[in-house]
Amino acid sequence: MAKRRLVLTFPPKLVEEPITYRLIKDYDLVVNILRAKISPEEEGRLMIELSGEKSALKRGVDYLNRLKVNIQPLARDIRWLEEKCTHCTVCVSLCPTEAIVVDRNSMKISFNKNKCIACGACIPACPYKAIEILF
Amino acid sequence: MAKTIAEINEKIKKGKVAVVTAEEIIDLVQKKGIGKAARQIDIVTSATFGPMCSSGAYFNTGHSKPKIKLGGGRTYLNEVPVYTGLAAVDFFLGAAALPDNDPRNRVHPGEFKYGGGHVIEDLVAGKDVKLVASAYGTDCYPRKNLETWINIKDFNEAVLFNPRNAYQNYNVAVNLSNKVIYTYMGILQPRLGNANYCSAGQLSPLFNDPYYKTIGIGTRIFLGGGIGYIAWQGTQHNPDVPRTKKGVPRSGAGTIAVIGDLKKMSPEWLRGTTLTGYGVNLTVGIGLPIPILNEEIVQWTAVRDEEIYAQIIDYSDAYPKGKSDSLAEVNYAQLKSGKITIQGKGVPTASLSSYAKARKIAGILKNWINKGEFFLTEPVELLPSVDSGITFKSLRERKIR
Numbered sequence: 001m002a003k004r005r006l007v008l009t010f011p012p013k014l015v016e017e018p019i020t021y022r023l024i025k026d027y028d029l030v031v032n033i034l035r036a037k038i039s040p041e042e043e044g045r046l047m048i049e050l051s052g053e054k055s056a057l058k059r060g061v062d063y064l065n066r067l068k069v070n071i072q073p074l075a076r077d078i079r080w081l082e083e084k085c086t087h088c089t090v091c092v093s094l095c096p097t098e099a100i101v102v103d104r105n106s107m108k109i110s111f112n113k114n115k116c117i118a119c120g121a122c123i124p125a126c127p128y129k130a131i132e133i134l135f
Numbered sequence: 136m137a138k139t140i141a142e143i144n145e146k147i148k149k150g151k152v153a154v155v156t157a158e159e160i161i162d163l164v165q166k167k168g169i170g171k172a173a174r175q176i177d178i179v180t181s182a183t184f185g186p187m188c189s190s191g192a193y194f195n196t197g198h199s200k201p202k203i204k205l206g207g208g209r210t211y212l213n214e215v216p217v218y219t220g221l222a223a224v225d226f227f228l229g230a231a232a233l234p235d236n237d238p239r240n241r242v243h244p245g246e247f248k249y250g251g252g253h254v255i256e257d258l259v260a261g262k263d264v265k266l267v268a269s270a271y272g273t274d275c276y277p278r279k280n281l282e283t284w285i286n287i288k289d290f291n292e293a294v295l296f297n298p299r300n301a302y303q304n305y306n307v308a309v310n311l312s313n314k315v316i317y318t319y320m321g322i323l324q325p326r327l328g329n330a331n332y333c334s335a336g337q338l339s340p341l342f343n344d345p346y347y348k349t350i351g352i353g354t355r356i357f358l359g360g361g362i363g364y365i366a367w368q369g370t371q372h373n374p375d376v377p378r379t380k381k382g383v384p385r386s387g388a389g390t391i392a393v394i395g396d397l398k399k400m401s402p403e404w405l406r407g408t409t410l411t412g413y414g415v416n417l418t419v420g421i422g423l424p425i426p427i428l429n430e431e432i433v434q435w436t437a438v439r440d441e442e443i444y445a446q447i448i449d450y451s452d453a454y455p456k457g458k459s460d461s462l463a464e465v466n467y468a469q470l471k472s473g474k475i476t477i478q479g480k481g482v483p484t485a486s487l488s489s490y491a492k493a494r495k496i497a498g499i500l501k502n503w504i505n506k507g508e509f510f511l512t513e514p515v516e517l518l519p520s521v522d523s524g525i526t527f528k529s530l531r532e533r534k535i536r
Contacts, residue, residue, distance in 0.1 A: 086184065086406065086418065087491040090321050092473075093329040093483035102473065107490040124244065124411040125322045127186060127418070127487070 003051040004061070005034070005074035005117070007135065010044040014067060020048075027060035028052055034074075034118050035135055047074060047118055047135060075113035077134045084130035085109060091122035091131070137429045140513045143177045147507055154504045156497035157181040157338045157425075157436055164437035172433050178504055178511070179436040181340040182357070182422040182496035185333050185488030186408045188319070189299035189370060190230040190417040192255055192397050195291040196266065198224055203278035208270035212254045212285075219268075223276055227296075228254060230417035244317040244412025252417035253407030255295070258287045259359070260402040293397040295359055295405070299369035301421050303341030303389040304445055307332045307465060307484075309477065312451035317412020321487055323450055330447065330475060330482045335493035336440045336467030340423035341389045343436045345382040346521065347374070349426050351514025356393065357422030357500045360404035362509075363395025368518045373527035382435070385444045385464065389518060393421065404496070420492065422500035426511055440467035447477060457529060 010017070015038065023029045035047035050057060064071055080100075087108045092100050099115035100122060102108070111131075122131050146152040153176050155163060160179045164172045194217075196205075204223040209216065214234040217226040232251035239245050257264055268281040287293050308320030308331045316323045321331045336342065344350050354365040369390025376388045404420030427433045446461035453460045465475050470484050503509035519525045 086489040088185070088487055088489040090331060090485045090487050093331075093485040094322065094324070104471065104473065107471070107494070124246075127408040127410060127416075128406060129248075129409065 001051055002054040002057045003049065004057060005047075005049045005114075007072045007074050007077050008044075008046040008048060008064065009070040009072075010046070011068065012042040014069065015042055015044050017067065019064070019067070019069070020046075022063065023050065023060050027063065028056050029060050037135070045135060047077070049117070074116070074118060078113055078116050078118055079132045079134070080111035081130045081132065084128050086128055086130075088127070090127065091125045094121040094125050096121065138177065138427065140426050140428070140511050143426050144510045146177055147504055147510055150505075150507060152177050152504060154178045154180060154501045156494070156501055157343050158494065158497070160433070160436045161337065161439055164433060169430050169434050169437075172437070173427055173430040176427050176433065179343060179425045179427060179433075180422055180497040180500040180504070181338055181343040181425060181436070182420070182493040182500065183301055183335045183339045183488060184404070184420045184492035184496060185335070185418060186319075186410070186416045187297060187300045187419045188231065188416055190255075190295070190297040190419055191228055191251065192293060192295045193221075193225060193227045194293050196224045196226075196285065197289070197291050199278060199281055201278045202276045203268065203270050203281050204273055204276035205268050205270060208268060210266070210268040212266055213249070213257065213264045214267075215249070215251050215254050230255065231414055233415060240412060245414075246411065247409050247413070247415050250407070250415030252415050255397070255417055256402050256405055256407040258293065259397060259400050259405050261287065287398055290398075294394060295363065295397045295400060296366070296392075296394045297417075297419065298392050299371055299390045300393050300419055301340050301369070301391050301423070302334070302387055303339070303345070304384045304387050304443070305333045306387065306448040306454070307445050307470065308450045308454070309447055309462065309482065310451045311449045316451050317410075318450045319410050319413045319416075320450060321485070322411060327477055327480050327482050330470075330477065330484045331487060332445060332467075332470045332484060333487040334445070334467065335488055335490055336443050336471065337438055338490065338493045338497055340421060341391070342383060342438055342443055343423075344425050344432065345378070345384065345435055345438075347389060347518035348432060349428065349514070349517075350391070350423065351517035353512050353515040354423070355510070355512040356424070357420065357496055357503075358393055358395040358400065359397070359420055360401030361395055361399035363393050363421075364512075365391050365514070365518075366394040367392040368525070371527045372519065372525060374519060374521045374523060375526060379442065379444065381438065381442060383438060383443050386446045386461075391518070420496050422496040424500060424504065424509070424511055440471060443467045445470070
């Protein structure tokens with residue numbers, strides 16, 4: 001099983017295309033929608049986790065590329081601004097996936113983008129606005 | 136073998152002073168014993184870095200031409216109102232102040248993106264801030280309006296003056312209700328979903344001198360990256376609380392009021408702070424040197440997280456109602472492990488106070504002393520201790536007819 005977390009951006013003409021349906025039916029992928037929005041300009045954005053066989057995953061992504069869906073790794077949309085972080089750790093207990101963890105010796109935070117599902121629970125908790133989700 | 140502060144300062148001058156942090160002293164006392172540690176070590180540096188309510192700064196802007204009397208009028212720094220009821224061009228900026236048009240908690244939880252604490256951080260970062268004032272005008276101060284950019288360098292005085300900082304111990308906050316609550320102790324998940332604490336524990340200043348035998352008015356400290364002084368006991372100073380056998384308070388106890396030159400401080404150690412659904416504040420870095428005058432004091436500085444207990448308080452009901460019912464007691468070693476057990480349930484813990492930054496401050500202060508840049512002061516008067524009769528009372532309301 002392979003897994004990828006992506007942010008998909010669709011131009012207006014693709015807004016009505018049943019892309020997640022195709023990914024499931026035609027490419028046999030498990031699709032987990034983390035976030036979705038359509039902007040006033042009718043540009044659609046979908047934060048998505050795809051998992052399945054490695055080859056199926058590649059074919060699914062090729063399909064998205066053919067449709068001219070813009071694909072970005074999710075990690076690029078989540079930022080931990082280390083210079084703003086005080087390592088207070090107040091966000092840690094709110095993170096459901098242990099993407100934010102504390103080293104109990106240094107008592108410092110580290111952030112693993114690959115574990116982050118962009119739920120946003122940490123964002124209102126951070127007193128210093130040290131985490132951003134650009135979605 | 137008792138030492139004096141004057142003798143320790145002499146050693147600093149000669150570059151022969153022995154300084155360790157409040158973490159390092161723990162092992163040292165364990166290995167060498169109290170007697171030897173007291174002889175060898177001259178100073179233990181303690182520190183804390185956390186959101187500290189009751190902080191602020193006062194300023195003198197100098198006089199404009201023609202002159203304006205800000206006192207009695209309205210004055211704003213970056214739209215945050217300051218207190219002008221002092222004089223013509225002096226004012227006080229409180230860390231918790233909010234712009235008049237901030238929506239606050241009208242849509243709960245409010246975001247509280249910017250306030251007094253953030254203005255202080257911007258000023259120490261060297262950013263220009265917008266000073267806007269309106270006044271009523273007098274014969275000697277005729278001007279009624281003022282609008283200008285101002286920089287920290289432009290003020291005659293910019294002085295950090297925090298009436299209550301460095302709480303000696305604090306509650307562990309939890310939520311027993313069925314909905315999320317937004318508090319000054321952070322976001323608390325329902326049904327004991329998490330537990331938040333706010334102290335550096337074994338590194339925290341007042342835990343290392345629990346009866347204030349070396350700390351008092353005039354004690355020189357690390358404050359916000361610069362030099363500060365203890366001005367007075369802090370508000371809500373409450374020394375006479377239950378303590379462990381070793382004298383460590385089991386709940387919030389002593390506090391300090393601190394003062395220092397804001398112009399010499401740094402944005403790394405004074406941070407504007409947002410507490411969603413609660414408000415704004417200032418996170419302050421404080422480092423306190425403790426002179427090892429005798430064996431009793433070195434023993435106190437060797438206090439470990441395992442020996443420091445805090446009370447777990449329900450912030451959905453007991454706290455807002457002013458009931459001090461504690462659900463249980465935990466120590467800071469348990470809190471720092473990331474998980475505690477309350478009513479049989481495993482609860483993840485998190486801190487509002489940064490232990491990593493407190494450790495850094497203790498190291499910086501140690502370095503300043505070793506380099507001969509920081510000397511100790513003899514307090515003019517020690518902080519009131521358990522025998523002072525000082526207590527922290529609730530407000531007794533009386534009907535106004």
